[in-house]
Amino acid sequence: MSKDKQFVTEITPQSEDFSRWYIDVIKKAELMDYSPVRGCIVFRPDGYELWELCQRELDAKFKETGHRNAYFPLLIPESFFQKEKEHVEGFNPELPFVTEAGGELLEEKLAIRPTSETMFGHMYSKWIQSYRDLPLLINQWANVIRWEKRTLPFMRTSEFLWQEGHTAHETEEEARQETMQMLEIYREFVENFLAIPVITGQKTPSEKFAGAMDTFSIEAMMKDGRAVQAGTSHYLGTNFAKAFDIKFLDRENTQQFVHTTSWGVSTRLIGALIMVHGDDRGLALPPKVAPTQVIMIPIGPPKTRDAVIGRTDELFKELKKAGVRVKVDDRADQSPGWKFNEYEMRGVPVRLELGPRDMENGVCVLVSRVSGEKRVVSQDNLVTEVNQMLQEIHDQMFENAKQFRDDNFLSVDTLDELKADMEVKRGFYLAGWCGSNACEHTVKEETGATSRNIPFEPKQTKSNCLVCGEDAQHTVVFARAY
């Protein structure tokens, strides 16, 4: 943050142009930069640290539930993608191929992994012989590439970072339990760590993962009303087991196919947390994932400066010792006003101001990035007060996001109703669906909205398909999505 900004760039208001607002914010806050490779960004330190903090939290949860990390090759032989029929149809168009290496043409083209089911399948087939080898619970943190036509920083990049879990089980029941367990870990993480409310449900057949039996997702609404798929968990049945011959001798000494799952979240979550919580002043980072949770800004005239900075430093050490991610900006060459704007723009949840009058009174001022509230607190009780405000900010962010989502979540009975509303805005639409690909496709063709999922706990149960009017088999959420 030591760079001279000769040209102050304003942030486009969200209401004026949400897409431009997003790019303005992520550039201004130095979260990323474009790279010379099509569709690939550079995750700058402030952007990458968001991912690091997500990783740390999620990795602990994976380990707690018995998973271990491993690392499988980046490159996957082209032939592997032919082995599972739906999988190849789904991913083939997006594969980048390495065709030459070490100065020579390769005998077989090697794809860069878009996801690693095939490589895991190949290795699991070697490692699994008996029920004693199950369950096999492995995760990897890695980069993958999907050569996208249209990209958007964090939200959809050709190369992105993620985690992909791949598990193998004795029974369908156990595999389904794992599928749902990981989905719940995702839901809990996205809601309680990132303060983003989600709708949990099952993907429709046309939207499920290429090669899965069932796909489940958590769907979030951005500030422009569009949807983001924040995480997915797949029950793969015996599809990949059959494709890669992953068998085991069961407890009755019979050869069986394993039942597998896979599940993943990616750096798209960074885009989501920006679009859910950010505002016209810039980023607003949920406290649990904010690299800096508290920025301390000593203020006042030169004559009290040393004393104020001295006390600031003491309080800084106290907060740091208590585990708060805290920084001090005591630079003399920037005004307090400039600093206030800067850290609001960078989304720091709490600003702590300390001036000579505060010193006299043994207090300091905490300012919330979300509400703007200025709270005078005793220096003696600082750690407690700061943690309290951080928790309140998290809760407020979640509530604000939930309120916005609920305000823009309409129940519709017909396609015309949906279209009419989409003339003027974006949002989530709860509707009945007969279950046919045709009607689902009609919605997409005519509105651009896709089915997001079939919620486990819909607000209402709808009776009739919004397109054809027949009895509804499912109540579905439709939305334009990122």
Added chain:
Amino acid sequence: MSKDKQFVTEITPQSEDFSRWYIDVIKKAELMDYSPVRGCIVFRPDGYELWELCQRELDAKFKETGHRNAYFPLLIPESFFQKEKEHVEGFNPELPFVTEAGGELLEEKLAIRPTSETMFGHMYSKWIQSYRDLPLLINQWANVIRWEKRTLPFMRTSEFLWQEGHTAHETEEEARQETMQMLEIYREFVENFLAIPVITGQKTPSEKFAGAMDTFSIEAMMKDGRAVQAGTSHYLGTNFAKAFDIKFLDRENTQQFVHTTSWGVSTRLIGALIMVHGDDRGLALPPKVAPTQVIMIPIGPPKTRDAVIGRTDELFKELKKAGVRVKVDDRADQSPGWKFNEYEMRGVPVRLELGPRDMENGVCVLVSRVSGEKRVVSQDNLVTEVNQMLQEIHDQMFENAKQFRDDNFLSVDTLDELKADMEVKRGFYLAGWCGSNACEHTVKEETGATSRNIPFEPKQTKSNCLVCGEDAQHTVVFARAY
């Protein structure tokens, strides 16, 4: 560890065939598996966890010294490699190229990064304008590919995991300070965390990094006397700054080129720690990096089993709470003898045995993987005793490795002496060198030994070049290397 091993595989003794010993051990201990992609391995959980523990320790040190993590693209445009002359000569032969993606031929071939100086150079050129933007201290944890002709698991794989730091500075002095600081961080880590003694020094011109002004390395000796380059730190001068136009306005308002550094360690360290500490019983993992530091094995007849297991569990919780990485193996279907062998093979530093007699006496037995010592300790003082033994094991491992290294580190005066010794063994050879590429090349041609580095603190200073007899400009370590 729940797999039935129908076929017990013996470990080839080191003295019989060291290469086969190595492969036997890493396979038996399930650290890795071969993959269907040439030169690329799968890091299985027990192998990958070694890397995770290294990462955690190193990452903390990088953060402490002001570095931040970021993430740059995997793919680098072919043209970037043309910009720094030595760099292209060094890396071009090993590049894998992506030539098609999304079903189409690419306009420009994209290389998979072998190292990221060029991409960092390109972006730094955009981000750096003023001395206020310096120093720029960024690191990334990533995968890289170097299409190798001959590979060896962990030691030299086509794809490997590493960290690469790239920094830019105002002055040569500061950049050189950074270069040496990171080298010292590596030395301290490899010696004090991995218990591997190293020789710290400067690479000769012919051995330095392609594009560097000066390269510094830490060199370790494996149990077969061969050398491994355990880490490198490069002072790059203004080479990449000029190649990528990385300029800044200095404090006198003059445009200057930045001075850059880069430094890295990789998953080769896993191979090194196996080859330095392992023995004919299998792995021997240094305590600070061992995923499991203590394995608790309750023993005794069925009638006391429950009581023993109960007490084992209590002690397990105590150790766990104290931060020890501890596990219990109380499976009834494997004998204690089988378990003793198993965990020795897997390199667990301390085995804790608890039986009915120990229960009566309020003690348990700690067994060292390194010395085999069986130490009876009081259960009341267990955490202290365990930590004590772990520290002793670390110290013993380091001392053993250092003794072995010193015993196999000869001072030679002539090439003939070196050749004579290399008829019967491998080791490190301290020799004088005139400084000419020709003499250095002669040593390599005639013995296969390369110069490892010019030690900062050689045991002796040699007077004459071992090849030509002229005055020695440097005292050099030569060795056959991995």
